[in-house]
Amino acid sequence: MKRILVADDEMILRMLIVDTFEGLQYDVQEAEDGSQALEKLMETQYDLVILDYMMPNMTGIEVLEQLPASKKAQLEILMLTAKTQERDKERMTAVGARYFMAKPFSPLELVALVEEILG
Secondary structure (H helix, E strand, O other), X not given: OEXXXXXXXXXXXXXXXXXXXXXXXXXXXXXXXXXXXXXXXXXXXXXXEEEEOOOOOOOHHHHHHHOOHHHHOOOEEEEEEOOOOXXXXXXXXXXXXXXXXXXXXXXXXXXHHHHHHHO
16 A cells, blocks of 8 residues: 655645545555654655645755655655746755645546556
């Protein structure tokens, strides 16, 4: 079973994502801010992190900057963001993100992208 971490400060959004994946073959866990996300990523091996760009305590970018390269190499990174300008995508790519989804998003599109990423 593939393991996914959903890191977003909006509880309703986390609940929506978790509910969307309910019944599918994924173990989905949550983090409510960047520092909690980094802690969980350091403790547990995930296949995918769905990471909000803008979070309190630590942004998604800061999480990825502090995550060791050895951990990032084993992890697919999907950034959820309202920041869709090219320079923002370049910054996310520079710290290891390979996939992006703009907020607001369709839960069905999210599932399709996750299934594409994780095969």
